[in-house]
Amino acid sequence: MGKIIRVLVAKPGLDSHDRGAKVVARAYRDAGMEVIYTGLHQTPEQVAEAVVQEDADVLAISILSGAHEVLVPRMVELLRRRGRGDVLVLVGGVVPDDDVPALLQAGVARVFGPGSRLDEIVEFTRRAVEGSG
């Protein structure tokens, strides 16, 4: 049996809008990936621990609360400290254009804003994981 891509879909912070996270999770599943969903209101520490334990290839962070500036860099840093700096980190949700460079700088591979296509998200993920594997 070959490698199956494992994606951890995380909702960090207090943001409770889970429509996007759930739609993206389904799209990954329908593309033959295994999606670990950790539920709402996760702390960065919980998310990082889950990525480690689940040996996820991808961390897909859904965030619509504006708390990305604080939470996303912290998660990336925690992953590095746990020896999982190789994880492909994606951010989806409402992120103003001005904030995108800082997130990319922090180690996020790509930010998917409102109106992103599922096909595009799935394809980008697959290419990035298979390209690095």
Next chain:
Amino acid sequence: MDLASRLRAGDAAALARAITLVENSDAGARRLLSELYPHTGRARVIGITGPPGVGKSTLTDQLAVEFRSEGGLVGVVAVDPTSPFTGGAILGDRVRMTRGAGDPGVFIRSLATRGQLGGLSRATGDVIKLMDAGGRDVILVETVGAGQAEIDIMHYAHSTLVVVAPGLGDEIQAIKAGIMEIGHVFVVNKADRDGADRTAAELEMMLEMAPDRDPGAWRPPVIRTVARDGSGVSEVRRQADAHWAYLKREGGLEEGRRRRAASELAAMAGSLAERHLLEWARISGAWNRVLDQVTERQVDPYGGAEVLFREYREAALLSRTPGNAGGREEL
């Protein structure tokens, strides 16, 4: 340090990576497992099974916290179904494991069934060994809970908890059909709901009607819990401990070790034999010849299989290297 040493030293990332290798039947997995095998057999394995919607994940989470409070390390294996259409899966058990998930002493791994029936993933047995070698004292294995007869857990667990809840319709009927026999502790979860007393009474009655036990044999208790707020969970742990003590006292532990070893050995030997026979048949051309006869109704499948096996054995005897007919490395 190599992966096996890091894993044995308790490194969570190493354990996690090792599980991935095993799940993917990676080339390195076989060697890793045989390297770690001498260091397994230490952990206590508890299965948690039952119909969907009874609160297995929440109960598993609470039990993880219970066992943690004694200081040991806990491993959790949570299995969810793979979509038969896409091969993908959504693994959502962690959502209800928030208490344990905040504690690095609880290692939770979600597995997809990847086509395996019986309530577990094919890799479950190996994942348990890895967690065991990684120093996890108690390993909780939660089955899929898709409502089928999920009895595979009995091959891996020392103690099995069967969880039901009131108000789910024919839950008692459903468990009668198969998992009643494998339970060592019965849990009526969501016991604050209407109908809990009746559900518990029905379980007690069915246990009464079970075939005569030897005097001194284990009598499965029925425990009421509300996993959501933790009530009754420590009683479940006490009963699981009592069952563990019973196994130790009565020699069931040794017997179980041998039984589990036997079933694994039989399974491995069987699949090895099957693979070699089929590979030889394809390479030698016997497969297509016999398949044609079966298709044309000249031979029935059972008879065809006997022909294949006879020819295989003869070929193997001639080459005097039994089991090497295909000329390939095994497994």
Next chain:
Amino acid sequence: MSEDPGKTGRRDAFITVSGQAIERLYGPADTAGLEYQRDLGDPGDFPYTRGIQPSMYRGRLWTMRQFAGFGTAEESNARYRFLLEQGQTGLSVAFDFPTLLGYDSDHPRSEGEVGKLGVAIDTLADMEILFDGIPLDRVSTSMTINAPAAVLWAMYVVVAEKQGVSRTQITGTIQNDILKEYMAQKTFVFPPRPSMRLVTDTFAFGAREAPRWNTISISGYHIREAGATAAQELAFTLASGREYVRAGIEAGLQVDDFAPRLSFFFNSHVDFFEELAKFRAARRIWAREMRDRFGATSPRSWMLRFHTQTAGCSLTAQQPENNIVRTALQALAAVLGGTQSLHTNSMDEALALPSEEAVRIALRTQQMIAEESGVANTVDPLGGSYFVEALTNQLEEQAYAYFDRIDRLGGVVAAIEKGFFQREIADSAYRYQRRVESGELVVVGVNRYAGGQSSPVKLLRVGPESQRRQLDRLARTKRERDRRAVADALDRLRAAAGGGDNLMYPILDAVRAYASLGEIMAVLREEFGEYREEAIF
């Protein structure tokens, strides 16, 4: 036979945004079963399909109520004063996530979230500043707050008292609709059963002490935003409404004592006719349910009054100016559907909180509909349209079909615990997204007509200094208050929570002593436990 004119069209099938098939033509046969008095009635008459007042907007326009709040209480207070100066007629308070979930701004989980998507309220001190200089006897205030609704309402009551405005004078709404939190919006704190007790405690308090206050706003808005169809929004919202009525009756209240204070809140999405038919169907269903199922005898119990917000999820980040037009059409549907109050989204809300300029345009949109378009000159101008009446009937039927399924599952709470709503909504959301991606549904500027540059929009940002100021004030308040009084009040609240007394009174005492929202909610969290949902896909 001549060629079927339905066979020649731009598309194979014509569907609404909810996926409902629409025919080429509607005619008398489609409304044959309709009886005017029984099914429509004049505006102001049972079953209120055509509206709840005889004169509707000729008498009084709908309340223009823009949802707003961000940063600290000072910043939001300034925005409210701006909106009132611009001709807005009611306030609508948005709280930040820590407040919605009952955490103080200094809680570790609040970091990075304070004041981000709404105003941060920790203690009465914040609430005093929020409404500083705003006369609470004249302005009505709607507060979008659910799990901690009783606490925020108590703060409002005390602020009004300090202004010299009594409980009997205050007007406004607390959302307080916890059921839809489990279904869709997900800002729940406690498990359903203790949550329902808090709701019925506010019903009883309102009936006794604050008769002009709407103690709940039963909300389909968030259900729709989470991806539901129009029929699901309608059905799930009214099913919740029935559940609240049952709970009130079970708590010993007389239906006509609290039912007139139940209000509703719907979404107005992009499909013009489907939306206005939805509003009409809602009124008819509610009137019949209240009169025939629950035996309410007061016409005020039968009338479904509702607030509308245009669909936030329909806004596009691409070509944001298009959102002005989109919102105008949605607002028009709400007005033609007979709404009592309306929020129009600002063009930049797919990206951030709205800037002052964007909010002004959104408010002007309502004013144009009210004062220029002429649609407010007559009541229910679309009533009697074959298409509108057929669609109204169809939505009503779909709602009743859902009621049956929900009842068979054992009611709304049982259905929530079984994940029924969550699954239905997740399925619809996924189908919608697939339809958009296949091009079956057109989103202008996104999957069609996507070319061209759009001018950059100036965004409102809430910086870290807001959080700092909020933390400073909270620390000061905690330092200066009477610690003994706080501890005593919290002890009394704990005792009441363990027993059966109405919790509004001990909450009022705690609030008055400057106990914080987080402290009050922590006591209730310990007593009631916290809710965790299953992962439903």
